[in-house]
Amino acid sequence: MNSSISRRDLLRFAGGGVLGLLLSPLPWKVLDDSAIWTQNWPWIPEPSRGPITWSASTCSLCGAGCGVRVRSSNGHPVSLAGQAGHPMSAGTLCATGLLAHHLACHPSRVLQPIRITNGTERTAADMATIVAAIHAAHSASTSASPAIAVIDSRPGRAASRLLMELAHQWPSAAYGVAPQAGRARTDLIRKHFRTAVPEFAADIQHARLIVSFGAPLVDGWGTAATARTLLAETSAHPRPRLIQIEPVRSRTANVAETWIPVTPGTEHVCALAIAQAIIEGRRMKSAVRARAEDAAALAAFLHDLDLPPAVRRCGISDARILEIARSLSDEPASVVVASPAAPEEVQSAVLLLNLVAGTFFREGGLRPLPEIPGAARTTDARTLEDFDDHSLSVIILDESAAGADIPAAVFGQKLKPGSGIVVSLSPFAAPRPVPIQYVIPAAVWGERLTDVAGTSPAGEISVGLAMPVMPARPDTFDTAAFLGAVTGTSQPSTEEILRQRIAAIWSGRRGMVYDPSSPTLRPVHAFGGTDALWSVLQSGGCWIDGPRPAGSMPAFRFLPAGLAEHLTKRVAATKAATAPALALVITSDPLRRDQAFDATLMSKVRDESGLYLPCGSVAIHPTTAEAHNVGVGDDATLSINGTTLPVHIACDSSVPPGLVSAMDGDGPVALAQSKISDRSVGSVASATSAPSVIPVTLWKA
Amino acid sequence: MDSSLIPRGLQRTSFPRFLAWVLPWVALLGVGLFAVYLCLAYGLNQTNMDNRFAFGAWIYLDLTVIALGAGAFFTGFLLYILRRKELAAVINSAVVIGFICYSGAVAVLMVDVGQPLRAWFTFWHPNVHSMLTEVTFCITCYLTVLAIEYVPLILKNRKLRKNASMLLFEFQLHKLMVVFAGIGTFLSFFHQGSLGGLYGVLVGRPFAFRPAFGIWPSTFFLFILSAAAAGPSFILLTSWLVSKIARKPLVAPDVYRTLGRISGSILLVYVLLKAVDTLVWINRTAPGLGFQASSFYRYGDFGSWILFAEIVLLGLLPALMLLSSRVAQHTGWLVTAAAMACSGIVLNRFVMTIQTLALPTLPFDAFLSYVPSWQEVATFLAVIAYGVLVYSFSFRYLNLFPQERELRSA
Amino acid sequence: MVIDLDRCTGCGACVIACAVENNVPPAHEGTTPRTGLTWMRVVRVDDGRSFPDTRSVFVPLMCQQCDHHTPCVSVCPQNAVEYDEETGIVTQVPVRCLGCRYCMTACPYHARYFNWWDPEWPAGMEQTLNPDVSTRMRGVAEKCNFCHGRLQAARAKAAAGSRPLAPDDYQPACVEACPTEAIVFGDLNDPRSTVSAAASSPDTFRLLEHLGTGPKVRYRSRSAAVRESLTRNSVSSEKEQVHG
Incomplete structure (x- = not known):
């Protein structure tokens, strides 16, 4: 029997093999598995499924004090909702607040001390170096004027008291606050009355x-x-x-x-x-x-x-x-x-x-407004602008709770030329025009206990607690821990200060307490004591106090000293003003209240749907666009007081003809504002506050 | 090696010249394949399509090449079923063109879908109500038929014929060709129609929606007719183009005339029905959905000139030209008319795919425009390059035009 | 679902709540409003009058949950879009989706979205994903399903209590998040429900009603100008253009 295998036999065998393979389950298996693979791509995260728990807390992103319901899975918050029946927020939560639990993993999050050079370059920094720099400024200070400014972004918190105490302990340091929206108004109101009036x-x-x-x-x-x-x-x-x-x-x-x-x-x-x-x-x-x-x-x-x-x-x-x-x-x-x-x-x-x-x-x-028992008065505190020019060696910014932005130009004006440094206690380090050299990582909402003091639409004030609802990142600080590190002494913890505040509320016996578990509003005196109050606030409740009893109107003057002159001057200026070719109206971005940080999912109402005008864009009426020969999406430059800024043009028929509407916030527009508020620049800038209306020239790029 | 592959009795250009012709197309194909790689590896963000323009250049390409490739089935239908023997002169070329068009379309479709590895789900969980299911089934089946029709052409190659079993196989296949032509015709009628139905059923797109006859909207039938009309014209056009490039006569002039006459008469029927359909749409369908037809022609460059161009300039005019015996005397005019007829169909497919999506539906929608990304364009061009390459090789090594030998000796 | 447009301020809380609930990933770099993933979006519509009488109305727009002639269900070649007979909710099955986008061309409300990119979350953010909703992959379509995860959870809860699912057992995330309570959700078939009462009010209308898709999302506004600007078809808008 001839057993030799010819080439043809081999080919036949191979061909038959391939045909046989096609008829086998193998191709189907491959097809099936490949499709299953597309449904389970390993690089796409799947939510971890675990026990669902609910808790209640307070939002601390801005000072409004909304009640939050936290839904957690595996001990990590997965969604937030308003607390129905909450006396301050009545079940509502704004778009920014709905994303509070995402801030902990924001790409701009800082998790270790960093040094920023040339505005954008970041390197890891040593906490000891920063503390040494602050101490050096402290010990080198000889003059009577403070060399260290401790600026509180959100005055009125329990931790604000610690900042004030530091300024008190160190003769070279002074406490200051970020510009507060209501403060200027309170000052103006007080001028009308001879007797002291509240806010x-x-x-x-x-x-x-x-x-x-x-x-x-x-x-x-x-x-x-x-x-x-x-x-x-x-x-x-x-x-x-x-x-x-x-x-x-x-x-x-x-x-x-x-x-x-x-x-x-x-x-x-x-x-x-x-x-x-x-x-x-x-x-x-x-x-x-x-x-x-x-x-x-x-x-x-x-x-x-x-x-x-x-x-x-x-x-x-x-x-x-x-x-x-x-x-x-x-x-x-x-x-x-x-x-x-x-x-x-x-x-x-x-x-x-x-x-x-x-x-x-x-x-x-x-x-x-009633006052919060135990809270230090900060309405008389100075702002950074009130410090002497070129007098500060160190500016410590406590931005652990977001507050109003300080115009970038003010920093340069107040710091000692060449040697002054700015240290910020902040959870984030995003590029911004403020000349910050060091960022100390701060905790974000939900990581560490903080307090929130808010005002309701009915003119009530409240105190609520933002509870830790997720594990805090190691090496992050709250104000108390940061001050402990700076002073090298043991500071009272946030919890201790807060308990003191609750004790003051209890001893005042004023106001009501909202308990989310019932949910009811009961007077303070119906509780057993500080501990009972503390536990209700810890479970997401809040203390509120209604407006002071109406009382009678004290004697007042319509025209306190200086008002008549000021108004005469401004009305005369209005009469004399020549109408600008275009007027720029800058509105603050409602999603960035208190400069709250944009969570990544905010893209849904910005880039992905255009519901909010993006920063760096200006909107004009189509007829204005036509008159100035600019089109939708055009790159243009906006010149304000000799500063030119790149902007994108959006056409919007809701903007009245002759106006340019811009959203304040990050980017070029914010930069514009900080430059405008610089007293030394431009003749249009008001001497007292950042003007919101500026004549502009719009150039097509 | 090269010369031994060239069919006996046919004169082909030298191998280096052939290579010089082929290389640029290979390069174009290469660029296209790189674009395809980008799309498959990184996803469809490589294209400029978006949520409103969910279909773009590729779907337009698919609809167009499949309409032009209809020559394959329709010529087969005429030759094998209706016994129009004179069309044997172009059937091989028509099969190759059909194969190119269909395989190109399927390849692009595989890039166009977001999850190509799940493509077979359509066979596994078919939704019988979807026009796309009909299209997928018919096109895949028909592509198989075209491949089977293409195989005998390859087997007739001089070299392969030496193998007796191959010859036998080819012979057996040839006997079955009538069956395949029949199946192909049936499948083609369906998917050409379904491609039209694809848009005609879109009740949410009042610009494209058409009333149904039975389960099929009028565009179903119009697409069959328009494809049947464009197919022979495209065969005419390509045959002429190849003979110009190869610089030798490939088919007898009377074949051109026959193709022209067939194309012209179907085109005439199509244009008349399209006109009726348009009138019904303007006066009944669109107003019934709450839209005035004229409102669709107010945006961008999509004025009502497009209707005129589609129906009269590139519809009625070429139809009459193709039917005119005076035009038929001049191959040049005949080719012009065929080109116009093809352009009309290309324009129709463009209107159906692109204008439909550009037009707003909600009262607050904007008219949108869309420019394909280079990846889309490169993929588009790669299909053309692929077609030229397959055709070039087929032309060089296979006997695509049976009359070529006689015409050469004549 | 009935949406009171007079109450919508365009704050976007519904859009954000929806994205959080349904594990919609944040925008990939280069995303525009045309390629974004927003199951729900709020569109600003001008009422067509000229300055200074002009007003805008913010229109929350999501899948309109069409009834009988659901355009997307019939076109999907592989049954990846399902119509739930019991609830009338139209659901997308992303794992079966081929990504052909035929459904997107079919939808007159542009309420369907395609995953042009692979979903990406900043490191650590995958911990914040809602465990009741699966994430999707690149190359598939997705859309609003009236918070299917919440419906399933409510069903499970009802089943555990051995009682049938009541229409008020769950509310979609957008309804819950709306600060002005502009959105009412419930069973339209139940004549006693709040949503039925709202839907039967004379100032209620539907988008593109002429198409006959029977959307189950209704809008309402007391302003005739708003109703007109949202229901006008090209016939009336053409007139407007003639008048300049």
Whole structure:
């Protein structure tokens, strides 16, 4: 038998083998497995499934104090929701707050001390070096003026007291606060009264008429419950009337009953004209006239101002002004509010209008705020701007709780040339114009215990605790731990300070306590003591105190020293101003309240849907775009006071013609603002505060 | 080696010249394959498609090449079923073109889908209501048929014929060709129609939606007719082009005339029905969905000129030209008319795929435009390069035009 | 679902809550509003009047959960889109999806989204993923399913209590997150439900009603101008253009 195998046999064998393989289950197996593989790509994370637990806490991203319900899986928060029935937030949570649990793993998170050189280069730094630098400044200080500024981003926290104590212990250090929105207004209010008055808050909850000069009422005014108060409608609570006087159609203007577009920079004229209409229409209440020391002088002052030529610049008809004046005086529960970012003349004019309309000390008007027991008064504390120029060796920024941004230029102005350093206690290190050299890693929301003090739409104040709901990253600090490291002494822990605060609340016996487990609101005195209060607050409850009893209006002056001169000057400036080719209106980004950090998922309302104007973009009306020969998506440069900035142009028919609307925030626009507030730059910049309206020239790139 | 592969009696250019012709196409194919790699490895973010423009250049390409490749089935249908013997002169070329068009389309489709490894799910969990299921089934089956039709051509190669079993196989296959032509025709009618139905069923796209006859929207039938009309024209066009490039006559002029006449008469029927369909759509279908047809032509460059171009300029005009005996006397005019007819179909497929998606539906939608990324364009061009290469090799080594030998000796 | 447009401020809380609930990944670098993954998005629509009378309305837009002629269900070649007869919810099955995007071209509401990129979370963020919802992979379509994870959890809970699922047993994340309570969710077939009452109000309308897709998401506004600008078809908008 011939057993030799020919080449042909081999080929046949191979061919047969291949055919046989095709008929075998193998191809099907390969096909199946490959498809299964596409459903289980190893690089795509799957959620870890574990026991689901619920807990309650308080949001500390801004100072509003919203109640949070935390849903955790495997001991890690997976979603947040509002606490229904919470007295401050009524079950609401804003877009920023819904992502609080994502901040712990933000790509810009700092987990060890870092040194930043040339603005962007980061290297690991040694905590000891930073502490040594602070100590060196401390011991080298000889002059009477402080060499170290300790700036508190969110004054009023329990930890704020520790910062103040450090400044107290070290003669070379001084405590300061970030610019506080309400502070300038409180200062202005106090000037009107001879006796000491507390802080005031607008009682939006009970107001039946709200006249708002650009106040972002549905867009970051306290908790999101404010928007519900304004928009929800039940038979028990009909919608309040909202008149929004604002140059651009903001979200608030959009839902307002009436939106009155006003020429930017003339809001104070409008408020004064309404006040004058009330006076001339003999609509000022007798109670107001009785307490006022200078009613006649005000009438004369307003008359001498010769408002009509300035009013014509507002773009608002006399009939409209009369109508608002009539409504304000007819509606007992009415209030006039202004944007916290508005310049001083607008704040002053709005306060004057509130005084004329008699909204102070009234339900639905401006109501005096109670004080938090045990809290240090920070309303008199200085800001960084109040320090002497070129006097500081070290600026310590406590940014562990986000607060208002300090204009970048101020740092250079206050630091000693060449040698001054800025140390920030912050969870994040994102590129920003502020010249920070060292970042000390801070804990974020949910990692360590902190406290939040908030104000509700009804003018109530609250204290809540943000509880740890996830494991804290090692090597991160809260304010107490950081100060311990700096001073080398043992500082009281955050918990200890907070317990002292709760003890003060207990001993004050004022206010109510909200218990989320029941959920009920019970008076403080119904609790057994500090421990009972402490445990309720730890379980996500809060202490609230209503506005002080109305009381009677103390004697006041309409025109305290300097106000008449200031307003005369500003009205004259309005009359004299030549209309700019384009006016830039910068609005603050409602998602970045207190400069809260953008979580990564915020891309859904920014890049991925365009719901919010991205920073670095400016919006103009299509006709304005056409008139200046720029198109949608064009790169352009915005020149402000000689500074030119690259911007993207977005066309938006909601922006009135002749205006440029920009969103404040990161990037070029924020840079623009910090430059503008530099006192030494530009003639348009107001000497007292960052102006929100600047004539601009827009160039196509 | 090279010369031994060239069919006997045929004159082909020298191998270096052939290589010089082939190399640029190979390069283009290479670039395209790199683009394909990028798309498969990194995902479809390599393209400029987006959630609104979910279909882009590739789907347009698929619809177009499959319409042009229809010459294969329709010529087969005419030759084997209707016994139009004169078409034997182009059937081989038509089969190769069909194979190129269909395999190219399927290859691009595999890149176009987000999860190519799950492509077989359609066979496993088919949704019988989906036009795309119909398309997938028919196209894969028909591609198999085309491959089977292509095999005898290869087996006829001089070298392979030396193998007796191959010859036998080829002979047996040839006997079965009628069956395959029949199956192919049936499958083709269906998927050409289904491709039209793909858009015609989209009730959410009032620009494309058409009322149904039975289960198929009118575009189903219009696509069959338009493909049947474009197919012969494209065969005419390619045969002429190849003969120009090869610089030798390949088919007798009367074959051109026959192809032209067939294409023209079907095109005429198509244009008339398309006109009726358009009128029904303007007056009934679109208003019934709440849209005025004229509103679709208000955006960008997509004016109503497009309707005129599609139906009259590149529809009725070439149809009449192809049917005119005066035009038929001049190959140049005939080729022009065929080119116009093909352009009309290309334009129709463009309107169906691209304009449909560019137009807004919601009252607050914007009209969108879309420019393909280089990866999309490169993949698109790679299909063309692939086609040229397959055809070039087939032309060199296989006997695509049976008349070539006679015409040479004549 | 009924959405009261008069109450929508366009704050975006619903969009964020939706993304958190459904494990939608953050934007990949280079993502635009046209390639984003937003099961829910809020669109600003101008009412068409000229300055200064012009107003915008914010329209929360998600899958409209079409009824009988669901455009996406019928076109999917491999049954990766399912219509739940019991609830009327249209669900996407991403693991069966081929990524052909035919459903996306079929959807008149542009409420379907494609995973153009592989999902990526910053390191550590995978711990924050909702355990009730699977993540998706590159190359598949996805969309709103009225929080299927929550529905399943509610079903499990009802089953554990040996009672049938009640329509109010669960609320989608967007409904829960809306600060102004603009969104009402429930069983439209139950005439006593709040959602039915809201849906039967005369100022309620549906988007692209003429197409006959029968969406189960309704919108309402007391403003006739808003209703007109959201329901007008090209017939009326053309008139507008003629008038300039």
